[in-house]
Amino acid sequence: MNRLILVSVIAALFFSCAEEKKQGQVLDDAKNAFSLRKQEVSKAMQLPAELLPYERAEINAKVQGFVQRILVDIGDKVKKGDLLIVLDAPEVIAQYAETNARTQEAEANFSASKDTYERIQRAAKNEGVVSESEVISTRNRMLADSAAMVSYQSIARASSQLQAYLSIRAPFDGVITKRLVDVGDFVGTVGKSSMLTIERPDKLRLRIYVQESFVNSVPTLDSITFTSESVNDKSFSAKLARKSGSIDPDTRTELWEYEYQNQSGHLKPGMYAMATLELSRPASSFVVPPAAIATTLERKFVIRVTDGKAEWIDVREGISKKDGIEIFGNLNEGDVLLARASEELKSGTEVKTKIVSQ
Incomplete structure (x- = not known):
């Protein structure tokens, strides 16, 4: 009897342990x-950026000619309208002189024919003094001279503009950053490099390229902080100005542009920077x-x-x-x-x- 009870207890313990093991196995398998x-969702991102001048122009010659004088060199600060280069183009000068002379001749012819027509018109008021055909002929001659004068005046203005192109002037306030010609160089030919490059460094564009997956994120601030390896231990702040509104198919990025006021001159156009962009989802x-x-x-x-x-x-x-x-x-x-x-x-x-x- 005692042996039977002992066997029953051992069996019960065995099945109980087996059940616990099974439950533990199920839990482990979960x-x-x-x-x-x-x-x-928000994040501070480090993105590479580039600093560009707010305005930049490569100065080319509009007409063909020889460089007669160069009044600036690299590093020179210029104001809008300052004379930079003077070109010599004898053909343009001769054409202007010829066109100007023909214009004066056309104006004189018109003045004479107009005076003649007015005299004949007054004389025609007296019956029988001047025939009607002569009045009409004189009027037509005056109209032809008037058309010729207007035509030559238009040509003279174009020729005057060409002559003005011989004086190269600064399109805006800036600094000369490149000079690629010397006195005596022939310029104005197709495919030839520019003569000068002028940049505006007092205001810079900070450009960053934001990945497609982030472009719908809203910057938590209108401004961005950035640093440059060229200026140690100093950070700068730029204000968001514009977005391109389009994804570049090659890089899958959108261009965001910030503006930095660089009156201090600490930064130079062309520098690389590292910008910290704070992004957050609108939802x-x-x-x-x-x-x-x-x-x-x-x-x-x-x-x-x-x-x-x-x-x-x-x-x-x-x-x-x-x-x-x-x-x-x-x-x-x-x-x-x-x-x-x-x-x-x-x-x-x-x-x-x-x-x-x-």
């Missing part, structure tokens, strides 16, 4: 998961741990568990944060996602989950 919730988004996103050659996806079965959901990545990655896809708040996604777990596979805090 995959960690979390419930999806939206949150505010809350989903953020998941990096391990929750699986990546293959064809797609990126997370694994959603619905009615105990795995389901692959394609996603696009957004802003990367310290605690996770922003994702976009066919997802809703409250969806249960696996904390670690893998392509080995196929869609439709039954799966047990254990909810953990994200």
Whole structure:
């Protein structure tokens, strides 16, 4: 009897341990998961940038000629309208003189024919003094001389403009940064490089190229801070001025341009900079741990568990944060996602989950 009781106790203990082991095995097989919730997304990004002059012009010759005088050199500051280069073009000067003489002749002819017509018109008031045909002929001659005068005046203005092109002047206030000609050089030919380059350094354009996935993010501030390796231990601030409004198909980026007032002259056009861009989404988004996103050659996806079965959901990545990655896809708040996604777990596979805090 005692032996029977002992066997029963041992059997009960064995089945109890087996059941506990089975329950523990089921718990160990359960995959960690979390419930999806939206949150505010913001990030400070470090982006390379370039500093460009607010205005820059390459000065070319409008007409062909020889460089007669050069009044500036690199580093010279100039004002708008200052004379930079004087060209010598005898053909242009001769053409202007000829056109001017013909214009004066045409004006004299018109003045004479007009005076003649007015005299004949007054004489024609007396019956029989002047024939009607002579009045008409004189009037037509005056109109022809008038048309010739207008034509030559137009040609003279064009010729005067060509002569004005021999004096090269500054288009705006700035600094001469390049000089590529000397006295005696022949300029104005097609394909030849510019004579001078003038830049405006007192106001700079800070250009950054923002990735496509971030362009719909709203800068938390209208200004941006940036640094340059050329100026140690100093940061600068620039104000947002404009966005290109288009994605470059080659780089998949949008150009954002900031303006920096550089009256101090600490920065030079052409310098590289590193800008800190504060971004935030206009609406809350989903953020998941990096391990929750699986990546293959064809797609990126997370694994959603619905009615105990795995389901692959394609996603696009957004802003990367310290605690996770922003994702976009066919997802809703409250969806249960696996904390670690893998392509080995196929869609439709039954799966047990254990909810953990994200």
